[in-house]
Structure formats: C-alpha cells, structure tokens
Amino acid sequence: MNVNMEKSAYENFKDISQDEHIAPGTALCSGCGGLLALRLALKVLGENVVIVNAAGCFTLLSVYPFNPFRSSWMYTAMACAPAGAQGIRDALDILIKKGKVKKEDDLKVVVLTGDGTANDIGLQATSAVLQRNLDFYYLCYDNEAYSNTGFQMSSATPFGSKTNTSVPGGVNPGGTAQKKKDLFEIWRAHKPPYMATIAPSHPVDLSNKFKKAAQFKGPKLFITFAPCPSGWSFDDSKSVEISKLAVQTGIWPLKEAICGELSHTVIPKFKPVETYLVAQERYDHLFHPVKQVDVIRVIKEDIDHYWQPYLGVEPLQDQS
C-alpha cells in the first residue's frame, strides 16, 4: 500500500485549525479528555460530517433542545451505531447516484462510541461493518469504564484499577482482576485500511493520523485515550497531564496499522508506571494502606510484554 503523506503534515500547534466544530456549553464534565480528542479530530475532519453517536457519555453532547455541532448528529442505541452508519452511508450513496445530492456535498460518516459500546455491547455490529468494508470513521473514546452511568467496569477497564463494580477489598484487594481487552488487535484481525490509537495530549500525532486516514476508502478506526476526571478521580486540570503520563510510561501505545501492518508513532520514554498510577485515585488501593507490589509488578510486566517484541530490549519498566 502506497501511503503519501502530503507535504503539509501537522508539525506543531500552529498547524492546528482555529475553526471550532463543537460549540462550548455541552453538558459533558469539566476537563473531559474524550471531548478534547473529539474536538481535535473534528478540526481535521471538518464540517461535512454526520456523527452517529452510540449511547454513552457523549449522549450528553446533545441534550434536547441543545446541540453543539455545526454538522449533523444522530443518536443510536449502544449496540447499533455501525449499523446506523451503514444506513446513512448507503442513503448518501444512493442519493448521489440519483443526482439528488451533489458529489461535493457528500458527508463523512463518523461513528462515536465509548469503550463499553466498542468493546462489549457494539462489538459484533462493528465486526460486521468491518467485514462489509463500509467507508466510514469510527472513534472510540476509551475512558476505561461505563463512566456515564456511574463508573461500572467494562471489558476495557485495566487490571488493578478500581471501578464501582470492581471495588478493591476482601478476596480481591487488587480491584479489577481481569485484563483490559485488546480491542485494537480484535479490529486489526479484520485488516481494515486504516486504524490508530491516539491521545488528547498528543494533538499533532492525532491530527496527522486523521489526515492520513482520509486517503483510504473503507473503515478508518480510532481509539482515543480519554482521561475521565470524575471516574478516575483526579483534578479536572490534570486530564492532559495524565494522558501524557500514559504515553510516556508505555501503558497507552500510540500506533497505527495500515491494512493490518502495525507501526508505532511515538516511542515512549518508559517512565516508571507508578508515576501514572499514583496520579489517579482509582489506583489508590495499590499504594495505601500497603503497597500491593504483586499487582504493580503484573502491570509492569504487561507493559514489557507488549513492547519487547517491537523494541527487542531488556525490561523497560524499572522492576524495583
């Protein structure tokens, strides 16, 4: 596959558009990391989009009679956003073919879902449209739990963290006992033309990935890291900082896959993962009243196991 990055790739903050496609005043939490990623993504996608929004936190973007978008927005149940996208794409194609919509008025279809929808409730509908090679974008904002309904565990919830349905204590002092589902690899098995992980702390990387994706026809999938001040329990002002730490510790790899071929866009500095964990109260039980060394070791080993095949070096996380 020939990938031509245009000369005008994003290099710094000055390249990021000043056009806003989401108005202020949404009901989303102050400091929402997912909203920042969406805002940056729409700056690249532009105004000619139709968003198909599965139920989740982002339901609150548009609470009747208010709407923050300059483009169109349709709301669906959790299980069926990709099916909704298929319907809209087909309708647009038919209308263009019949001459009822001009080709230049075509819209990009963008599915917007949380991690609960992407990993659990809407996974089969996603797999189905990937197999049908639907021409659309998919943006999953991964806040690692069902945040909108009170922070219950999803299958994207990381090992060792606390949610309201995996409360540490008694038989399970480490909190969430299961490992986070590897949604990226599930998607990659379908070999879509473009997919990437992004983070709101890396706006230039994020913008370049959306720009790159635009040249592919077919599914273009994104998972954004979405720090959640209320669910993860940290101060609203720290969302970007937490996101930076996630990338720098290697716990949130920034990568892309073109037709299934994987590459990393940022090689982290492998700061000790504790710097990331202690910044959030959802990991408090790993440090107080006693440090749960075993749980932290597993988290470190998982980071190492992930990165070693790509970097082929000694343990990256400080094992002390």
Add this chain to the structure above:
Amino acid sequence: MKRIRFHGRGGQGMKTASRIVGTASFLEGYIAQDCPVYGAERRGAPIQAYTRVSKNPILERGVIVHPDITIIADETLLDDRTANVFQGVYGGTITMINTHYSSAHVRERFGISGKIVTLDMTDIVLTQIGKPVLSSVAAASASKLTGMVTRQSLKEAIVRELFSVDIPKEVVKKNVEAALICFDRTPDIHIDHSEPMKEDNTFVKLEYSGPYLGTPSTYARGNTVLKKTGNWRLFKPVIDHERCSRCRACFVHCPHSCISLDTAGYPRIDYENCKGCLICLEECPKKVILKKREVREW
C-alpha cells in the same frame, strides 16, 4: 414531618448530604427517607436530593414540591430556570444559600417568601478540606435547621456515610471539622408557620402523543452556547497577556472550545462558557495563566 430539599451541581455532594441528614435523624430515633434526582450523571449539571424526617412512618414518596428547608449549595443555580430552586417555597420554608451575600440581599433580589439564611460554605470547605465538596457542610446546615439533630449524631452520620464511600480517614476528619463549624454558624431558627404544606398526591394522567414528540430533532447549529456553562466555574483562569508567548498550548488543549485566538494570535477565554477545568493553566509552559476564586455579583 420535615421535608428538606437540596440543590447543587453534580460533584458537589448533595446526594451524600441528603444521606447524612437521613442517617443523623435516624440516629436521633426518627424515621428518615432520602433520594437524589438527576438526569444522566455528570459533574456540573444541576441536581436535587431530598430528605424526609418524621416521628411517624413516612408514606410520601418522590420529589419534594413544598420543602420546609431548602439548601441551595451553589448560588449560580439561583438564576438557572431549569434548576427552579424556589419552586414550591412557602411562608414556612427556611432557605439556606451558600453565598457571601446577606439574606437581605437575597430577599431584595428574588423576593421569595419564608426565612432566608446565608452562609459562605465554600469558604469553609476550601479552608478546612481544601476541596469544594459540600456534602458534609450542607448536611450540617440542614441538620441544624431541622432542630431535630444534635452535633453528636451529625458527627457519627458523617463518619458512617463517608466511610461507606471509601473516603480516607484523614479526609473524613476534616469533613467533620468543617461540618461542625457550619453547624455552629447556622442560626438556630425555627419555622413560625406551624402548618406545613401538604404534598399533592394526585396522579397526573398523561395522554398518548405521537412518535415525533418522543424523537425530537434540533435544527439550530451549535446552540449549546446559550447554556452559559461558565456558571459551573469555581476558579477562573486569567491569562497574563503581557507575558504570554502565543505558543497556543492553552488554545489547543481546551476541551470545551472556550479559548480562541485574537487577530494578534493571543488567546482569549470565553468566560460565559468556560467551566473552569484549568487544563490551560496546567499546560501553559510559561505559567502565565493564574487562577482566581470566582466571586460572583448578583
């Protein structure tokens, strides 16, 4: 029966406040009932919580339309029509507002009936706890105004309720201290009107309406700006433009599209909608953004 209605914003702890008052009155030997009401959960949105306290079994359920005590924990809700904080307030209601203004100012501005008490609870929690969480102090004020709860029961109820949601010991201790200050500063007033308003128990019959009512559409573009979420803010980011290097870090990282660049490239904050998350302050490499406690004039 005493009916207490709490008004606050999601994240301020009104649900917990209603529980603390319920538990405290239960410890005093009363029968208590509490429940919160909110839409889809999120920080910052207006919420209500209710506590009913009685010597006899409580047969009422649901929202409290005519409160005997109203606690308004966030003064920005006073002007918010959707929050409707003065709904059903009658001559016998005691309204407690978290503000630095006097009760005379409130009466002059809003002309509501009943007694009005004001206290700057935010100031107390920022000094004592260091965080703008109002659950314990709001509960303390409400408890005092019922005239049915002692300091001891209040203290025990706070410890029980905060422990049950995993609040660390030292934070619970600070909450108790703040609450007791608030309890003591809340005036010991009683309701002159001995006859409380009866809650209306009749059912509202809803007629069938067509599917278009159930699937509303909005055709306005970006009209959320009308919501003025600047009300959510407790601290205000202020940019020192003289020292600003126009690096755009604040503009790029504002999740709420509230920072734009003027023609000279300097960032400008939309204070009508800025929620005060302060990511801009955190991300500013030169640290030329300051935070100021929001003191509102109304």
